[in-house]
Each structure stands twice: as structure tokens, then as C-alpha cells.
Amino acid sequence: MTAPIRLSLGDTVEMRKDHPCGGRLFRIERLGSDVRITCVKCGRDVTMPRVKLEKQIRKIIKDDVSS
Numbered sequence: 001m002t003a004p005i006r007l008s009l010g011d012t013v014e015m016r017k018d019h020p021c022g023g024r025l026f027r028i029e030r031l032g033s034d035v036r037i038t039c040v041k042c043g044r045d046v047t048m049p050r051v052k053l054e055k056q057i058r059k060i061i062k063d064d065v066s067s
Helices: 050-056
Strands: 012-015 025-030 034-039 045-049 057-061
Touching: 025 045, 034 050, 045 050, 050 057
Parallel strands: none
Antiparallel strands: 012 025, 012 057, 025 034, 034 045
């Protein structure tokens, strides 16, 4: 069993498969056992299990906002 990938709200992730609109970048809106992501290109949101999301991620682009 592997450790979960460290994700934060506001991070942008590049997925392995394209969204039907053609975009691959998604912004993380909600974290938990289910994760809600929003397509950067069209704004549509998708909720999926965290395990499935972690398998689909190609690259994580961290949020540049420092708090």
C-alpha cells in the first residue's frame, strides 16, 4: 500500500486523459475521500474517489498563493 499523494486546495493537476472539452488541467476544489476538481478550460466540475484521481494524475502544479 502506498502513501496518498499530498494534494492541497487550489492546486492544479494535469490528468492523463483529456476532458471532453479538450482540457487536461483541473483545479482541486474539495479534498477528502472524494475529491472535486474543476476543469480549467470549461469550468465543469467532477467529483471522483481520491484513489481513482491519484491514478489519473500525470503532474501536480502547486498553487502559488502563499498564506
